[in-house]
Amino acid sequence: MKRLIHLVAGLWDRIRRSGWYDGEFASSDSSIIIGGCARSGTTLIRVMLDTHPHIYCGPESNLFLPIRIRTRKRIEELSWKFDVPAEEIQTLMRNSSCLSAFIEKFFGRIGSIHGKRRWADKSPRNVLRLDYIFKHFPRAKFIHMIRDGRDVACSLRTFPKRKIVNGKIFPVKTNRPLDECIRRWVHDVNIGLGYRNDPRYFELKYEDLIFNTERALKELFMFLDEPYVEKVLRYHEVQDNTRKTIKFPQNIEATQPIYAKAAGRWRNELSEKEKMLFKKLGGALLIKLGYERDEDW
Numbered sequence: 001m002k003r004l005i006h007l008v009a010g011l012w013d014r015i016r017r018s019g020w021y022d023g024e025f026a027s028s029d030s031s032i033i034i035g036g037c038a039r040s041g042t043t044l045i046r047v048m049l050d051t052h053p054h055i056y057c058g059p060e061s062n063l064f065l066p067i068r069i070r071t072r073k074r075i076e077e078l079s080w081k082f083d084v085p086a087e088e089i090q091t092l093m094r095n096s097s098c099l100s101a102f103i104e105k106f107f108g109r110i111g112s113i114h115g116k117r118r119w120a121d122k123s124p125r126n127v128l129r130l131d132y133i134f135k136h137f138p139r140a141k142f143i144h145m146i147r148d149g150r151d152v153a154c155s156l157r158t159f160p161k162r163k164i165v166n167g168k169i170f171p172v173k174t175n176r177p178l179d180e181c182i183r184r185w186v187h188d189v190n191i192g193l194g195y196r197n198d199p200r201y202f203e204l205k206y207e208d209l210i211f212n213t214e215r216a217l218k219e220l221f222m223f224l225d226e227p228y229v230e231k232v233l234r235y236h237e238v239q240d241n242t243r244k245t246i247k248f249p250q251n252i253e254a255t256q257p258i259y260a261k262a263a264g265r266w267r268n269e270l271s272e273k274e275k276m277l278f279k280k281l282g283g284a285l286l287i288k289l290g291y292e293r294d295e296d297w
Helices: 002-018 043-051 072-082 086-094 100-111 124-136 149-156 178-192 206-211 213-223 230-237 249-254 273-287
Strands: 031-033 055-057 118-122 142-147 162-165 168-171 201-205
Touching: 031 055, 031 124, 043 118, 043 142, 043 206, 043 230, 043 249, 055 100, 055 168, 072 086, 086 100, 086 142, 100 118, 124 142, 124 178, 142 178, 149 230, 149 273, 178 273, 201 206, 201 213, 206 213, 206 249
Parallel strands: 031 118, 031 142, 055 118, 142 201
Antiparallel strands: 162 168
8 A cells, every 4th residue: 555655646746747737726616526435435425416406526537636637548538428529628728727727627617518506526536635626626625425444345345346348338356355455445534534624524424325314415515505405315316428327337326226235244244354354454443433332343
């Protein structure tokens, strides 16, 4: 994990030196950013927010991540995901002084296409980029999705489950080391928790979202300064380009009605030895988050 962090940091340093990626532009948009450890419900909350009449939240753009976007491949990817001509994206880039200015223009354009006045961006790894996000989007509000780390680890070790070949979705078998999955959960969640005292930060547990959906959403929309509308509970009834599962094949379940069968899956999937490993690596954080009182589980 440390090696990966250093590699990413080094990559971002090289990208920053290109100038355009490190401009000083600060947006005045009251954007909404979603992040958290992968497999924590970020896609579910994104389709719910996208159902709100005021908010646009499409597939993962990855625009806040330390990767180059001024390449033909990335432009075509954005064009395909968001149904915007590649030439229009290139024009927006040319007319933007830096990356953050482009992000504002890009999402402003997408939002207007969908008749929404406010935009949101979802990527689990946004949680790792909050310094950049709050610097360049100071009015942004961040939703930190948190889920029981035992369930996250069980999900991560078989992720991804699908791949796209010639426009079709096919299953794949993945089996990641469990310790790698636990460490990722601990690392990513702790990064987010570092912003707990920031008024722009909101913590939303996956379990609250699926077991106490209406109450959780009312609290969330109060934080976002948006009216609560019951329509968001029927997110699974919406059929448009933002919900095409081929554009996010790993999270097909997020377009279906809420179901709770994945909560507590660790009870059937973790062996006693694996439970001991989790207690060693992530037990303290599990207690800190209120999922357990102690390590007697």
